[in-house]
Structure formats: structure tokens, C-alpha cells
Amino acid sequence: MTERTMDRAGTRPAIVTLEGVTKRFPGIVANDRIDLAIHAGEVHVLLGENGAGKSTLIGMLSGLQQPDAGRILVDGAEMAIRSPSHALSLGIGTVFQHNMLVPSLTVAENLALGGRWWQRPAIAELTQRVAAIAAPLGIEINLGARVSELSLGEQQQVEIVRALLRDSRLLILDEATSMLTPQGIAELGALMRRLVERGLAVVFITHKLAEAAEFGDRVSVLKLGRKVGEIPPERLRSLDQAALVEEIVAMMFGRQAGSAAVMIPPRAANDDALLEVRDLAVARTADAPGLDAISFTVGHGEILGIAGIDGNGQKQLAEALAGQRATAGGSVLLAGEALDGLDVGGRRRRGLRYLTDDRLAEGTVGTFPVSINYVLKQIGEPPFWRSGVERTGEIDARAAELTRLYDVRTPSIATPVGRLSGGNIQKVLIARELATGVRAVIFNKPTYGLDLSNTLATRERIREIASQGMAVLLISTDLEELLSMCHRIAVISQGRLAGTVRNEDSAGERVGRLMIGLAA
Amino acid sequence: MSQDALPAVGLDASAGRSSRRDLARRLAITVVPILVSLVIAGCVLLAVGVDPFAYYGFVVQRGLLSGLGLQQTLTRMAPLLFIAAGLIVAFRAGIWNLGGDGQFLLGAVTAAASAPLLVQVLPAWLALPIAFVIAATVAMLWSLLPALLRAYQGVNEIITTLMMSFLGVSLANVLVKLVFLDPSTTVPQTRTLPVPDRLPRLFETTVTSGLVFGVVAIVGVHLMMTRTAFGLKLRTVGANARAAVHAGLDVPVLVSAVFALSAGLIGLGGAIDVVGTQGNVRADWNPAYGLAVIPVVFLARMNGYAAIGFVFLLSVLSIGGESAARRLGVPQTFTLVLVSIVLITLAIAEYLDHRFDRARRV
Numbered sequence: 048m049t050e051r052t053m054d055r056a057g058t059r060p061a062i063v064t065l066e067g068v069t070k071r072f073p074g075i076v077a078n079d080r081i082d083l084a085i086h087a088g089e090v091h092v093l094l095g096e097n098g099a100g101k102s103t104l105i106g107m108l109s110g111l112q113q114p115d116a117g118r119i120l121v122d123g124a125e126m127a128i129r130s131p132s133h134a135l136s137l138g139i140g141t142v143f144q145h146n147m148l149v150p151s152l153t154v155a156e157n158l159a160l161g162g163r164w165w166q167r168p169a170i171a172e173l174t175q176r177v178a179a180i181a182a183p184l185g186i187e188i189n190l191g192a193r194v195s196e197l198s199l200g201e202q203q204q205v206e207i208v209r210a211l212l213r214d215s216r217l218l219i220l221d222e223a224t225s226m227l228t229p230q231g232i233a234e235l236g237a238l239m240r241r242l243v244e245r246g247l248a249v250v251f252i253t254h255k256l257a258e259a260a261e262f263g264d265r266v267s268v269l270k271l272g273r274k275v276g277e278i279p280p281e282r283l284r285s286l287d288q289a290a291l292v293e294e295i296v297a298m299m300f301g302r303q304a305g306s307a308a309v310m311i312p313p314r315a316a317n318d319d320a321l322l323e324v325r326d327l328a329v330a331r332t333a334d335a336p337g338l339d340a341i342s343f344t345v346g347h348g349e350i351l352g353i354a355g356i357d358g359n360g361q362k363q364l365a366e367a368l369a370g371q372r373a374t375a376g377g378s379v380l381l382a383g384e385a386l387d388g389l390d391v392g393g394r395r396r397r398g399l400r401y402l403t404d405d406r407l408a409e410g411t412v413g414t415f416p417v418s419i420n421y422v423l424k425q426i427g428e429p430p431f432w433r434s435g436v437e438r439t440g441e442i443d444a445r446a447a448e449l450t451r452l453y454d455v456r457t458p459s460i461a462t463p464v465g466r467l468s469g470g471n472i473q474k475v476l477i478a479r480e481l482a483t484g485v486r487a488v489i490f491n492k493p494t495y496g497l498d499l500s501n502t503l504a505t506r507e508r509i510r511e512i513a514s515q516g517m518a519v520l521l522i523s524t525d526l527e528e529l530l531s532m533c534h535r536i537a538v539i540s541q542g543r544l545a546g547t548v549r550n551e552d553s554a555g556e557r558v559g560r561l562m563i564g565l566a567a
Numbered sequence: 568m569s570q571d572a573l574p575a576v577g578l579d580a581s582a583g584r585s586s587r588r589d590l591a592r593r594l595a596i597t598v599v600p601i602l603v604s605l606v607i608a609g610c611v612l613l614a615v616g617v618d619p620f621a622y623y624g625f626v627v628q629r630g631l632l633s634g635l636g637l638q639q640t641l642t643r644m645a646p647l648l649f650i651a652a653g654l655i656v657a658f659r660a661g662i663w664n665l666g667g668d669g670q671f672l673l674g675a676v677t678a679a680a681s682a683p684l685l686v687q688v689l690p691a692w693l694a695l696p697i698a699f700v701i702a703a704t705v706a707m708l709w710s711l712l713p714a715l716l717r718a719y720q721g722v723n724e725i726i727t728t729l730m731m732s733f734l735g736v737s738l739a740n741v742l743v744k745l746v747f748l749d750p751s752t753t754v755p756q757t758r759t760l761p762v763p764d765r766l767p768r769l770f771e772t773t774v775t776s777g778l779v780f781g782v783v784a785i786v787g788v789h790l791m792m793t794r795t796a797f798g799l800k801l802r803t804v805g806a807n808a809r810a811a812v813h814a815g816l817d818v819p820v821l822v823s824a825v826f827a828l829s830a831g832l833i834g835l836g837g838a839i840d841v842v843g844t845q846g847n848v849r850a851d852w853n854p855a856y857g858l859a860v861i862p863v864v865f866l867a868r869m870n871g872y873a874a875i876g877f878v879f880l881l882s883v884l885s886i887g888g889e890s891a892a893r894r895l896g897v898p899q900t901f902t903l904v905l906v907s908i909v910l911i912t913l914a915i916a917e918y919l920d921h922r923f924d925r926a927r928r929v
Contacts, residue, residue: 427796
């Protein structure tokens with residue numbers, strides 16, 4: 048009723064309306080009677096934990112899935128969104144959380160995909176249009192680069208531009224800001240504002256409440272498949288940011304909690320260096336920057352943050368430490384013992400663990416069951432294998448135990464891990480790496496793409512590991528995250544450490560200066 | 568505690584139910600397309616003026632129902648099972664070894680060349696295994712170049728193995744005509760292994776004991792791929808090579824091992840065929856089993872047990888087809904036409920099932 052009055056009062060008409068939409072999967076109700084109206088001229092923020100049903104909802108809006116019950120109205124008329132191309136023709140463009148670009152094609156070729164097949168891709172026109180779209184976003188798109196050569200962050204930027212190229216009336220951004228620089232996020236916010244001012248609708252999914260409060264006109268909160276609350280524009284405008292965040296958190300968790308609560312774990316009494324890296328160098332490759340003279344130490348119970356804009360050698364550093372990437376010089380010591388000659392398995396057995404940022408494409412084998420993914424780095428080792436023969440009982444028992452201890456939400460341990468939500472895949476990885484025998488851990492963007500609850504849980508795990516006296520190297524592009532838990536923060540820029548600062552009051556500003564190339 | 572346990576049990580039980588339904592569906596989308604393809608192939612036969620019922624009757628009669636035909640069918644299975652085993656290892660590890668024909672023939676020719684000489688100086692129980700080892704080694708060596716190119720340079724093995732296969736088939740021919748030629752015959756062929764020195768036959772039949780080796784090989788490969796750490800490593804490499812690197816697996820070494828195993832098994836198939844059944848290799852002999860078995864392995868979804876069944880079917884078709892070809896004038900290659908029609912209808916069934924599945928889920 049209030050909705051109707053509001054429409055008359057001047058809110059623009061809904062482009063897409065969901066009425067009682069329900070979607071079931073084996074074992075779970077992913078969406079339970081969701082009502083949602085997406086209006087032109089609004090940034091509609093969709094918030095919820097992993098597994099709350101956001102991805103399913105987006106899947107239905109973008110034509111990947113069909114609802115089991117309820118109906119979807121487009122421009123007021125009931126419409127089954129049959130396929131992704133049908134969604135596009137209705138003006139619904141989506142930027143997915145896991146990128147959907149063809150890695151072997153260039154950026155220009157990817158952007159030209161979906162054009163009419165009998166026409167040559169008009170690259171010149173494309174270049175102009177991309178420039179017109181990308182320039183105000185503050186992102187540089189190298190149309191000639193192969194997608195496989197781009198970092199995850201850069202790939203996501205290309206996807207946003209691609210959705211904008213298709214003249215979408217409704218743009219769905221699924222965790223689109225998580226790989227952007229702070230400035231890029233601000234510019235995306237400004238662009239979303241410009242888009243909605245021209246009458247478009249934007250559905251914006253983010254786990255960063257500050258962004259929701261800053262960019263959103265309307266906020267809907269999902270929890271366990273249900274919509275538990277909505278803050279309409281006029282109420283949103285009347286609240287200040289802090290009050291708004293509090294209200295949203297109350298809706299999401301029924302409790303008051305700040306997302307970036309600063310809690311730096313106390314240092315262990317033993318202050319010796321546990322993980323020491325001396326003059327580490329990695330040769331530059333065609334698609335990745337090299338590393339040059341990287342030296343640092345991480346003490347017992349210390350969290351050393353590595354800040355920097357994505358693609359400055361963070362991944363190379365993590366892989367070189369884990370033994371996955373050949374080094375061109377330097378050495379890595381764990382508790383005074385050189386690891387240089389050891390492979391991945393040897394370093395892991397010594398207690399050096401690496402949690403990759405690419406959970407699906409690198410961390411797990413999506414088609415393998417959860418149980419096998421827990422032991423993926425221990426293939427052939429007892430007690431899970433005896434004389435090379437698999438002992439299913441041992442593996443399953445271990446998997447059941449880890450699933451319980453780390454609260455992994457999965458229909459069963461035989462479920463292919465690729466079917467779980469991002470947060471639960473991350474829990475599988477955390478369980479695999481941290482359950483036993485840890486001394487030093489490298490976290491690469493551990494909370495990328497996770498919702499608030501999983502982000503907080505992951506951060507709590509990291510603090511817990513540090514407070515047990517382990518060394519933690521925390522690579523993150525989220526400065527707030529680093530400031531909330533690190534003892535010291537080093538800044539990586541073009542494969543070199545630009546400097547290291549203690550995490551004190553002015554740390555944020557000093558790290559920021561280092562990131563843009565000024566002295567701290 | 569019981570509260571925690573209950574839902575998990577419930578979910579597991581439902582998973583069991585759905586997998587049984589899954590099995591029934593799998594069976595349906597395998598059997599129905601085969602029947603459909605028989606009808607389509609029948610239409611093709613009608614079009615060329617052959618009574619399809621007579622043809623199918625002949626195939627079943629000669630390949631399956633007559634005692635001698637069934638024995639021939641079972642004998643034919645021996646080399647095919649080895650090839651299927653070799654392909655399962657490769658395909659499950661994500662390696663598309665399409666060089667089976669070259670590897671098979673080189674294995675056959677080296678076995679044909681070495682076995683008659685070895686049995687003259689060694690007892691048969693020692694001579695034949697040595698011939699097998701030599702055959703397997705030569706086939707492995709033939710896969711070395713594609714293996715190293717793939718493992719260390721990332722060169723697509725589909726192209727390299729196919730090219731090596733053409734070279735291998737020609738080389739096998741050259742070896743028969745120039746090097747291992749039996750001087751006592753006028754037809755170019757290798758020395759013939761005397762019948763008593765060949766692999767023993769099973770019981771009172773003409774079925775070669777190579778069949779037993781073939782079954783052991785394919786069951787062994789199936790168990791290796793599904794139950795052992797080595798098999799899991801290979802499957803990890805096949806399913807997600809980046810995850811394999813991340814997990815610390817030595818991917819190039821594993822890839823090379825896959826090539827060696829695959830080519831070795833296929834080469835053994837050639838040796839088994841020669842030492843068990845053929846006795847020698849004639850010039851220009853190329854049964855092209857390798858390419859015929861590839862669709863069979865796909866039909867079996869790379870499952871070793873299912874592959875035994877499909878290999879049996881292929882053998883019935885090819886033995887029966889050979890008889891029918893002689894009697895009804897249908898070219899022998901019609902067997903391949905039939906197999907390819909089966910493959911296409913199965914692919915269509917798979918596609919329809921997928922569509923249906925999606926439609927059911929919405």
C-alpha cells in the first residue's frame with residue numbers, strides 16, 4: 048500500500064518486480080517468497096551473507112535460472128526471463144562475481160562477443176565507445192591485451208564496461224567493487240549515480256556496508272533465502288551513515304557489529320623472526336610483474352600486512368613463498384631453516400601454508416567432492432592413503448570432522464565443492480590449510496568476495512592463528528582490513544616493497560602515501 | 568548431538584535415492600539411443616537395398632549366437648580392451664591421446680619381430696613377456712615426443728599424437744617390408760610365430776587367453792584411477808591443472824607418466840593381438856582399432872567396467888559385420904557407420920537430457 052502511494056508521490060516506475068519468487072535446490076530453499084521492486088533511477092543495494100540467496104536471485108534476474116514459484120514482472124508485465132541473452136534483450140546486464148570472460152581472447156574480442164555474427168566486429172567504434180565509458184570510470188582498458196594476462200581486478204573492470212556497452216537499463220553488479228582500488232570504488236559510485244540520474248536502475252551487491260550506505264538509494268537485506276528488511280530511499284536519506292550501518296547490521300545478523308572493528312592480537316612473548324625472506328627475486332614474465340629484492344621478517348604471532356594495488360606482484364610473492372613459482376634469487380627461512388630447495392609439499396610439511404585468492408580455479412577442484420578437496424594437498428599421505436591405496440573411511444571421517452569444526456555448510460561431504468557458496472569454499476580451504484601443523488600462513492586476499500559474516504569469521508581465524516604464535520603474512524587490497532588487524536603493513540609496488548610502517552594512528556595515511564609512490 | 572546428526576543422515580539418504588534414479592536415467596539415455604541408431608542404420612541399409620533384418624540377424628547370429636562366432640568375438644576383445652585401458656588412463660587425466668593406431672601397430676610389429684626370435688632361444692613363458700615389454704617400450708618411446716612437448720611446452724597433444732600416429736603406421740609398414748621381412752615367403756610379412764608358441768587358448772575353445780590379460784588390464788586401470796593416490800593425482804591434473812600445481816603435484820612428470828602408461832597399454836594391445844592371435848604382421852595391415860575404440864570409451868564415460876561391455880558390443884558388431892559383409896555385400900566399414908550413428912544419437916540424447924534436466928529444475 049505504501050509502495051503505491053510512493054509511486055504516485057514521484058518514485059519512478061519499477062523496471063523489474065519480483066513477487067513471491069521462490070527457488071529450491073536439493074537440500075535448500077535458496078530463495079523463499081522474495082518480493083522486490085527495482086526502480087529506474089535508483090541504486091538498489093542487495094545485502095546478505097553468502098548462501099543468503101543473492102547469487103540465486105541474480106541468476107533468475109539474468110536468465111540463468113527460472114523460479115520454482117512466484118513471478119517476475121518486467122515493466123509491469125509478467126515475463127519469464129528465459130536465457131541470459133533474453134535478459135540482455137530486456138535490458139538487464141549483469142557483472143558476475145566470478146568473471147565470465149574468455150581468457151584466450153583479447154579484451155576487444157571479448158567485448159565484441161555477442162555482436163551480430165555476420166558483421167565484422169567494429170573495433171574502431173568499439174574503441175571509441177569503450178573510451179567514452181571507461182574514461183569517466185577512471186579505469187584504463189587495454190583493448191589489445193589478452194584477458195588471461197589481466198589480473199582479476201582488471202578483468203572485473205572489463206566486465207563492468209562490457210555490461211555498460213550493451214545499453215542495459217538495469218545493471219546488476221555482483222560484488223563488483225571488491226577488486227577495485229579505493230579511488231576506483233569512489234569513481235564507480237559516482238558513475239552509478241550518473242547512470243541512475245539518466246533513468247537506469249542499478250542493483251549493487253556488496254559486502255562492504257560503508258559502500259551500501261554511501262552509494263545506495265534503497266537497501267534490501269536477504270538472510271537465509273528470505274528478504275528480512277528493506278530501507279526505502281526517504282528513510283535512507285534521513286539516517287546518517289553510522290545509524291544506517293547499524294540498522295543494516297541489525298537486520299542481517301540481529302546483532303550490532305562493526306565490519307572493520309580494529310582488534311590487533313597481542314604479540315607472543317617470543318619475538319624472534321619465524322618467517323624470514325631475504326632478497327627474494329622472481330623473473331618478470333609476459334603476463335606478470337617480477338619481484339625484486341623483497342626482504343622482510345614476520346615474528347611469532349605477528350601479522351604482517353602486504354598492501355598495494357592489485358597486480359603489483361602480490362600473487363607472485365605468495366606463489367614464490369609457497370614454492371609454486373621459480374625464484375631468481377634470494378632465500379626464504381622458516382624458523383631459521385632455509386626452504387629454498389623444497390617444493391610445495393616440502394614447504395607445506397614444514398608448516399608453511401598458502402591460502403590462494405582464486406578459490407575455484409586454483410584452490411579447489413570443483414568437480415571433486417568436498418571430502419577429497421580437504422586432502423587435495425596430501426594425496427598419497429597416510430592415514431588417508433596406505434601404500435598408495437585410498438582409504439575412503441579415513442578421508443570421510445576427516446572430512447566430517449573438518450566440516451563440523453569449521454562450520455562448512457554443505458549438503459554432504461560427497462557434494463562437488465564447486466556447488467558450494469564462496470564463503471563455504473573458503474571454509475574448506477581454511478580447514479585444509481590450518482587444521483594441523485601450521486607455523487606460518489600466507490593469506491592472499493582472504494576475504495575477497497565474502498559476505499560480512501564470513502569476512503568477520505575469516506578475520507577471526509587469522510587473528511586466532513597469530514595469537515597461537517604463528518607468523519601470518521596477510522596480502523590484501525582492502526586497506527581497512529589490514530589496518531584492522533596487522534601489526535605492521537608493508538606496501539608492494541611494481542614488485543618491490545616500497546616501505547613498511549607500524550600500524551599506528553597515522554598508518555592509513557602513510558600506507559596510502561606509499562601506495563601512490565610518495566615517501567611515508 | 569543427535570540433532571546435529573539427523574539432518575546429515577537425511578541428506579545422505581536422499582543423495583542415495585537420487586543416485587539410483589540417476590542410474591536408471593543413465594541407462595535409459597544409453598539404451599534408447601542405441602535402439603534409435605539401429606533403426607536409422609536400418610534405413611541406411613534399406614536405402615542401399617539390403618534387408619536390415621537380414622543384416623542384423625546375421626550380425627547377431629555370427630557375432631553372438633554361433634559358438635565359433637562368439638569365440639571370435641571374445642578373441643577380438645583382447646586387443647580392444649588394452650586400447651580402451653590405455654585411452655581411459657589418458658582421457659581421465661585430461662590427455663587426448665589420439666595416436667593409438669601408430670602405438671598399436673608399432674607394438675604389434677616389434678612383438679611380431681621379436682617373439683619368433685626369442686622363442687628359439689628362451690622358454691615361451693619367458694620369451695613372450697620379454698616380447699611384451701619390448702612392444703610396450705617401443706610404443707612408449709613413440710609417445711615420448713608428444714609427451715615432452717605437452718608436458719614442458721604445452722603443445723596440444725591432439726595434433727601431435729595424431730601426426731605421430733600417421734608416422735607410426737607408416738614406420739610399422741616400412742619395418743615389415745624392409746627390416747623384419749620373412750625371407751621365406753613371397754608376401755611381405757614378418758616371421759610367423761608357430762601356433763604352439765602363441766598365448767595359450769582358454770579351455771577347449773579358440774578364445775585367446777589374451778582376453779584374460781585384457782580384462783585384468785582394464786579392471787586394473789579402473790581401480791588405479793578410482794582407488795589410488797596416483798590415480799587421484801592424474802585425475803586432479805585432468806580436472807584442474809592449476810589446482811594440481813597449487814597442491815604441489817609435479818604436473819609435467821605426471822603428464823609424461825600418463826603418456827607412457829597410455830601408449831604402453833595400447834602397444835601391449837598390439838603385442839597381445841600378434842602373439843595371441845595373428846602370429847605375424849602383414850604389410851599394410853592396419854585394423855584401425857585405436858580410432859574405433861575412442862567412441863566406445865566415451866560411451867562408457869571412461870568407466871572401466873562399462874568399457875568392457877561396450878568393447879564386447881563393438882566386437883560383436885565387427886565380427887558379425889565382417890560375416891555379414893561377405894554374405895550380403897555390405898561393406899565391412901558399415902560397422903563403423905553404425906558405431907558413429909550410435910555416437911551421434913547418444914550425444915543428442917545427452918543434450919536433450921541436459922535440456923530436460925534444466926527444464927525440470929526450473
